[in-house]
Amino acid sequence: SQQGEEDPQALSIQEGENATMNCSYKTSINNLQWYRQNSGRGLVHLILIRSNEREKHSGRLRVTLDTSKKSSSLLITASRAADTASYFCAPRSGQNFVFGPGTRLSVLP
Amino acid sequence: GAGVSQSPSNKVTEKGKDVELRCDPISGHTALYWYRQSLGQGLEFLIYFQGNSAPDKSGLPSDRFSAERTGGSVSTLTIQRTQQEDSAVYLCASSYDPQRTQYFGPGTRLTVL
Numbered sequence: 001s002q003q004g005e006e007d008p009q010a011l012s013i014q015e016g017e018n019a020t021m022n023c024s025y026k027t028s029i030n031n032l033q034w035y036r037q038n039s040g041r042g043l044v045h046l047i048l049i050r051s052n053e054r055e056k057h058s059g060r061l062r063v064t065l066d067t068s069k070k071s072s073s074l075l076i077t078a079s080r081a082a083d084t085a086s087y088f089c090a091p092r093s094g095q096n097f098v099f100g101p102g103t104r105l106s107v108l109p
Numbered sequence: 110g111a112g113v114s115q116s117p118s119n120k121v122t123e124k125g126k127d128v129e130l131r132c133d134p135i136s137g138h139t140a141l142y143w144y145r146q147s148l149g150q151g152l153e154f155l156i157y158f159q160g161n162s163a164p165d166k167s168g169l170p171s172d173r174f175s176a177e178r179t180g181g182s183v184s185t186l187t188i189q190r191t192q193q194e195d196s197a198v199y200l201c202a203s204s205y206d207p208q209r210t211q212y213f214g215p216g217t218r219l220t221v222l
Binding site for chain 1: 213
């Protein structure tokens with residue numbers, strides 16, 4: 001199974017600022033997904049980027065993927081207090097995967 | 110349409126008792142996953158079903174843990190002789206097939222006293 005490692009572990013920013021979170025992984029992948037988790041319950045799927053894609057947008061989210069560096073980044077622009085959550089990346093190379101500890105984002109009003 | 114549902118949402122039990130956690134996946138999803146998340150930690154993979162069979166049981170932490178899936182739909186995760194270290198949120202996810210997006214349920218918070 002494949003595990004993503006998120007960086008930083010924690011991030012605090014002011015409302016309106018941009019937040020960037022990074023993910024590294026070890027082996028080749030089919031795709032990589034980012035998830036958000038609020039209040040320690042239930043994950044919400046944010047975006048999926050395939051191994052042949054380099055960048056993908058969804059609303060205020062921008063995800064990049066660099067397969068040569070085995071890394072991905074998630075950018076949240078114009079952050080809001082409601083973006084406060086833990087963010088996990090999930091690189092997929094088989095039938096299952098293991099999430100890393102995530103990045104805990106705090107957006108301060 | 111309906112998402113993944115799990116029951117109960119909260120379970121408090123005494124050490125040594127058995128518990129059953131239930132997961133109802135999204136209709137038509139053939140893949141079903143169980144994860145565990147301890148307080149402040151990332152997700153730990155437990156077991157994966159494709160249809161009714163479990164090709165990967167590698168994440169089950171001990172033989173006190175078992176899971177089954179019937180009719181390619183509902184799954185139950187059973188923990189026998191619960192221990193305090195079993196306290197965690199147990200999350201279930203399903204996907205149309207193993208290469209597609211996993212959709213997560215709200216989880217069951219298990220507390221073993």
